[in-house]
Amino acid sequence: MADAAEALGYSIEPMQPVASPSMPLGVADLSRSSDKRSAPAAPAKEPNPTSISQADHVDLRTMIVGREISLSGDIAFCDRLVVEGNIEANLHECRELDICPTGLFRGNASIANAEVRGRFVGDLVVHKRLRVGANGQVFGTVTYREIEIERGGKISGILMHEAKGARPL
Numbered sequence: 001m002a003d004a005a006e007a008l009g010y011s012i013e014p015m016q017p018v019a020s021p022s023m024p025l026g027v028a029d030l031s032r033s034s035d036k037r038s039a040p041a042a043p044a045k046e047p048n049p050t051s052i053s054q055a056d057h058v059d060l061r062t063m064i065v066g067r068e069i070s071l072s073g074d075i076a077f078c079d080r081l082v083v084e085g086n087i088e089a090n091l092h093e094c095r096e097l098d099i100c101p102t103g104l105f106r107g108n109a110s111i112a113n114a115e116v117r118g119r120f121v122g123d124l125v126v127h128k129r130l131r132v133g134a135n136g137q138v139f140g141t142v143t144y145r146e147i148e149i150e151r152g153g154k155i156s157g158i159l160m161h162e163a164k165g166a167r168p169l
Helices: 002-007
Strands: 062-065 070-076 080-083 086-099 104-116 119-132 137-149 154-161
Parallel strands (some): 062 080, 070 086, 080 086, 086 104, 104 119, 119 137
16 A cells, blocks of 8 residues: 555655544544644643733633523623523622623623623613613613613613712722
């Protein structure tokens, strides 16, 4: 078989000894081309936290409810909740709520900051700043300290301004 490969112009090199696997069995390493043999890759370096962009960085205590995911329950003590799917919950002791254009949040939330670019239905208490995007919709009772509504954003229900002496998160 080696003679046939050489006749077609392919060179055959002996295989390198296999080192202990650096990833669990069954996980494919897609970073290498399957038709070329290359030298073993250098060990990966840990990323420098200051060199990671904000978009690539997921903070600890961040919860993401992805598209086409539905979740219900109580959520507490997260720093940031990103809603791309559907969620029915009571949210408390959280700092940030980000409802993406595909997201729907039904329930109650008490948070420091919120950005609604999708839909929120229920009771919303924002201790610092509420921002409703151009396609954002908020239905229910809303208590806020600061509010920003882009052209096209909608709020239906009861709006209440939070007094300065109220407890922020």
